[in-house]
Amino acid sequence: MPTIVRFYELGGPEVLKIEEAPLQEPAMGEARLRVLAAGLNRAEALYYRGQYLEQPQLPSRIGYEVAGVVEAVGEGVDSKWIGKSVATIPAYSMNEYGTLGKQAVVPATALTEYPANLTPEQAAAAWMQYLTAYGALVFYGKVSAADFVSIPAASSSVGLAAIDIVRDAGATAIAVTRTSAKKDALIALGAHHVIVSGEEDYAGRIKQITGGKGTRLIFDPVAGPYVETLAAGAAQESVLFIYGGLSMQPTPFPLRQSFRKGLSMRAYSAREITTKLDRLAAAKKYVFDRLADGRFVPKIAKTFAYKDTVEAYRYLESNAQVGKVVIRVS
Structure with missing residues (x-):
């Protein structure tokens, strides 16, 4: 009998349980995967704590990617999918489709x-981050070579994806991190x-880097009072995208x-891309092509065994990582 990860109460990573579950048959419009690897996301940590955009309906599964x-x-799905190696696009509710297991x-x-040059672990570590950054920076932001782009929490998987996208456009990637511990790693991973x-004085450094021009695009998952500082370094007619609320503080x-x-300051969610099939098709091609040719x-950051799922989420919450935390399931 296969096993899945589920939780029965809100709390920290310790609420997550690996337990047996009957083999689930896909219904109309659905597919069942034998999971090889899972990528962890901050959204999941907020979800099992009851702090995410949706509240878990207990008991709940978990996992997006x-x-x-x-x-x-299931019925209505092309049988040619059977046997194919695939990854999941995070375009659904975890209350309905938790994937970790x-x-x-x-x-x-x-x-x-996903491209043949990727391992299952890499495939599970790609789509959430690149699609999230794509939507704000490419689809809405129209990033171009003339732009300076500010990327707070740059050591996260989405932050690193943003750096890749900014560099691919020929623009200047300005990574923002709280301490100097990750500075060398961010430079090595492409931050200009x-x-x-x-x-450091953020606004002063931005003025120095941009020659007084400021940043036209700001891609921030933290929110809270620091948006005032980010705005102080912004250019004329700039856009501040907020795609998370990690500060857990009111945002002025x-x-x-x-x-x-x-x-302009706007809230942004990857669902603006992943739930609209025409937008998603263009986004998938953009990401796939760049994964396939090695640009992305x-x-x-670290790979854990399936049995160490709780430790994997503890590591995710430690903020010690640079990049994606992955679980090797099979």
Whole structure:
């Protein structure tokens, strides 16, 4: 009997349990995978703590992002998927389709093949981060070679994906990190500049880096009071995308800077891309092509065994990683 990861109460990583579950048959429009690897996301840590955009319906499965092999499909799904190596696009609710475990049933629309040069671990570490950054920076932001782009929490998997996308566009990637511990790693992974926000004057450094121009795009998962500082370094007619609330603090609107600069601040979710099939098709091609030719290489911070799922999430929550935390399931 296959096993899955499930939790019965809210709390920290210790609430997660690996337990046996009957083999699940896919319903109409669904597919079942034999899972090989899973990529962990901050959203999942917020989810099992009850701090995510949706509340878990207990008991709940968990997991957005896996790679594996299609074993079965439901009615209305092309049988040619069976036997293919695929990854999942995080375009569904974890209340309906948690994926972490030996088996995962997902909507067939969430399946994507991945380039043959990727391992299952890399495939499970690619789609959430690159699609999230793509939506803000490419689809909405129209990033171009003339742009300076500010990337707070740059050592996260999404932050590193943003650096790759900015570099691919010929623009200048400015990584922002709280301490100097990750500065050298961020430079090695492609950041043109690194600002240590806990030690440096952000606005002053931005002025120096950009020659006084400021950053046209800001891609921030932290929110909270620091948006005032980010706005102080923004260019005329700039956009501040907020795609998370890691600070867990109220987020002010930088009104004075917005009036003075014509700055826009908007909340952004990857679901704006992943739930619209035309947008998703273009995004998948963009990411697939760059994974296939080596322009994008997912950075895996650490890989854990399936039995060490709780430790993997503890490591994710430690913020010690640079890149993606991955579980090797099979």
